[in-house]
Structures are given as C-alpha cells and as structure tokens.
Amino acid sequence: MDDSIPQLLTYDDAALDTEFTRLTNQVQVDVTFLNSYEDRERFRLDWLGRKQGRLKLISEAWLKSAPPEAKKALGIRFNQLKQKIEAVLEAPTTASQESAVQGIDITLPGALRTPGIPHPLLKTMHEIVSVFHHLGYSTNLGPQVESDFYNFEALNFPPNHPARDTQDTLVIANQQTRPSRDRLLMRTHTSPVQIRTMIAQVPPIRIVIPGKVHRNDAADATHSPIFHQIEGLCVDTNITFSDLKGTLDHAMKALFGSDVKTRFFPSFFPFTEPSADVQISCIFCGGKGCRKCKHSGWIELLGCGMVDPAVFAAVTAERRKINPADDAYNPEKITGFAFGMGVERIAMMLHGVSDIGHFYSGDMRFLDQFA
Ligand code: DAH
Numbered sequence: 001m002d003d004s005i006p007q008l009l010t011y012d013d014a015a016l017d018t019e020f021t022r023l024t025n026q027v028q029v030d031v032t033f034l035n036s037y038e039d040r041e042r043f044r045l046d047w048l049g050r051k052q053g054r055l056k057l058i059s060e061a062w063l064k065s066a067p068p069e070a071k072k073a074l075g076i077r078f079n080q081l082k083q084k085i086e087a088v089l090e091a092p093t094t095a096s097q098e099s100a101v102q103g104i105d106i107t108l109p110g111a112l113r114t115p116g117i118p119h120p121l122l123k124t125m126h127e128i129v130s131v132f133h134h135l136g137y138s139t140n141l142g143p144q145v146e147s148d149f150y151n152f153e154a155l156n157f158p159p160n161h162p163a164r165d166t167q168d169t170l171v172i173a174n175q176q177t178r179p180s181r182d183r184l185l186m187r188t189h190t191s192p193v194q195i196r197t198m199i200a201q202v203p204p205i206r207i208v209i210p211g212k213v214h215r216n217d218a219a220d221a222t223h224s225p226i227f228h229q230i231e232g233l234c235v236d237t238n239i240t241f242s243d244l245k246g247t248l249d250h251a252m253k254a255l256f257g258s259d260v261k262t263r264f265f266p267s268f269f270p271f272t273e274p275s276a277d278v279q280i281s282c283i284f285c286g287g288k289g290c291r292k293c294k295h296s297g298w299i300e301l302l303g304c305g306m307v308d309p310a311v312f313a314a315v316t317a318e319r320r321k322i323n324p325a326d327d328a329y330n331p332e333k334i335t336g337f338a339f340g341m342g343v344e345r346i347a348m349m350l351h352g353v354s355d356i357g358h359f360y361s362g363d364m365r366f367l368d369q370f371a
Pocket of ligand 1: 188341
C-alpha cells in the first residue's frame with residue numbers, strides 16, 4: 001500500500017474524483033489481501049487508525065486546508081470512502097478468515113481423536129461380572145471406607161485376627177474412642193458387602209460385588225496396596241457345595257476357555273465352612289507344568305466356601321434390631337456359598353501382563369494395546 005498522501009493542488013470536482021477514485025481502488029486492492037483475522041486488523045488500522053490511519057491523515061492534509069467552498073464536495077467523497085472501508089470490515093468473514101480467527105489452519109490434516117476404551121481392569125471386571133449375570137446374578141456395590149463390624153466382626157474374624165492389625169489394614173485416623181465395631185477402615189476385601197446385602201435383602205440372593213480394596217502392602221510386581229476384587233454370594237434353600245463347584249467350574253471355563261479344568265483344595269476363611277481354594281489347570285502349558293505354574297500344572301485363582309452359620313447369625317442379630325421375629329437367615333432352612341477373586345491377577349493371566357504396576361501407570365503404550 002502506498003502510504004503517502006499526495007498534496008491536493010486544486011479542489012475542483014475532477015481533481016477530487018481522481019484522488020478519491022485512486023483511494024477507492026486502493027481499498028479494493030487491499031481487500032483482496034484480507035486472508036486472516038490479523039490482515040483485517042491491519043487493514044482497519046491502516047485506514048481507520050485514530051492517529052496514523054490514512055483517513056485521519058487525509059482529513060488533516062485535505063479537509064483542514066480546503067477552501068470553504070470545496071469543503072462540502074470533499075466531505076461527501078470522504079464519507080463515501082469511509083463507508084466503503086467500514087462496509088469491508090463489517091462484511092462477514094470468509095471461511096478461511098473465520099478459521100484464522102479460531103487459530104485453525106484448515107489446510108492442515110485433521111487431528112485424530114481416538115475414542116476412549118475401557119481400562120483393561122474394568123474390561124476384565126465386566127467380563128467376569130457378565131459371566132455371572134448370565135447365571136442370573138445381579139450386581140451390588142458397597143463403600144470403600146468400611147466399619148470394623150462389616151469388614152471383620154460380622155464375617156467371623158476373631159478380635160485378635162492378624163488381618164485386623166494396622167500392619168495389614170489401613171485404618172482411618174482418630175477412631176480409638178469409638179466402640180471397636182464402629183471403627184472405620186479401608187475395606188480389605190469385598191466380603192463386607194455380603195453382610196450389607198443380607199441385612200438388606202431376604203433370600204434367594206445371587207449377587208456379584210466388584211470393587212476396590214485396600215491393604216497395607218508394599219507394591220511389587222504382583223502386589224498393589226489398592227487392587228480390585230469380585231465377590232460372589234448365593235443364598236437360597238438347598239444350596240450345596242456341588243452348586244458352588246458347578247458354578248465356579250462354569251465361570252472358569254467361560255473366562256479361560258472350555259478346556260480349563262478346576263480343582264478345589266481345602267483352605268480356611270473365617271466366614272466360610274468348609275472353605276476351599278480353587279485352582280485351574282495351567283492356561284499356559286495346559287497342565288503339563290511350566291514356569292508360570294511352578295511346574296505343578298495348576299494355578300490358584302480364588303477363594304470360596306459355604307457361608308459359615310456364624311455369618312448368618314451375625315446377619316440375623318442385625319435384622320432382629322429392626323424386626324425381632326426375623327428368621328430369614330435361619331441356617332436350619334437356608335444355606336449359601338460365597339467366593340472372592342482378585343481382578344488384577346485374572347487380568348494379568350488373560351493378557352500375559354507380568355507387572356501389576358502397568359495397570360496403574362497410565363502409560364499409553366501399555367493401555368493402547370487393549371484398544
Ligand atoms: N475375602 C477373601 C480375601 O480377600 C476372598 C474370599 C475367600 C471371599 C472366600 C469369599 C470366600 O467370599 O468365600 O482373601
């Protein structure tokens with residue numbers, strides 16, 4: 001753009017027309033260069049800027065020194081020019097100018113936004129829960145901050161059981177003055193939700209309980225102080241150990257493949273009697289023996305057992321606080337089984353993950369593999 005404002009030698013109409021035509025043409029040329037928000041801003045300052053804008057300079061150079069009889073003709077043309085410039089600035093921006101306003105270069109390839117996927121742990125949880133949904137189970141959840149009563153006492157843990165020690169359990173601060181059953185802690189397993197469910201509902205019960213649990217454990221390749229479990233509870237008339245075996249054998253086959261075999265080893269949990277550990281035939285070697293199964297051909301996967309009558313008694317005592325005649329969990333009439341499994345352990349086996357820490361690191365190189 002030519003910045004110089006020429007001197008007007010004469011103020012007759014012809015001279016004014018020549019000069020203003022030249023300026024109008026200049027505006028039209030400038031308009032063809034308006035490609036961005038910044039261009040438009042520069043154009044506005046060039047022409048309308050209050051101190052150095054060309055209209056300001058023109059008005060100073062021409063209007064002020066014009067002879068009185070020429071002022072009207074000059075003023076009309078000046079206003080026409082000004083309206084033209086303002087019309088340019090008021091006109092809607094073109095698409096390319098618009099995108100420049102938003103800082104988008106439409107000539108660049110688009111940004112690829114990949115849709116989110118469930119975290120591998122959530123995915124595994126859904127897979128396990130869905131196996132049980134197909135068997136008619138529903139899902140229950142419970143709090144992670146739990147009381148000693150639900151986490152231990154009602155589950156038949158004796159008062160001095162090592163799990164109750166702060167060595168093993170993360171406790172909430174300043175609970176010493178409360179009665180021991182009300183003291184708060186981070187639940188160490190999902191089993192307390194068995195109690196919450198039975199206090200709230202009458203048999204028949206078939207539920208699975210997925211959730212986070214907390215232990216005062218050091219992290220290593222296979223342990224994490226926070227991890228996930230899925231609990232199961234089935235209570236009805238005539239529930240037997242063979243129902244437990246059939247249910248878990250089906251669930252393991254559904255999860256790991258129909259070739260998988262299960263076996264039940266005697267174990268101990270305070271809230272089940274009898275209790276068992278469930279082992280599955282090694283999914284890596286098919287049971288022949290390898291490093292993964294410590295050459296035994298079997299991998300231990302979960303705990304289970306028949307609900308201990310002491311648990312039904314604790315539930316009944318709670319229910320009788322509301323209805324003294326309650327007899328819904330009379331162990332003479334009903335029985336049940338329960339089981340609990342670690343989600344991380346199963347996810348690690350299903351996907352060949354050797355370090356539990358990968359699940360929590362948020363490293364996209366790891367997570368992307370589950371997309
Ligand atoms: N709560 C146990 C744990 O965290 C797991 C478990 C074992 C749950 C046996 C059960 C069960 O319901 O019957 O180690």
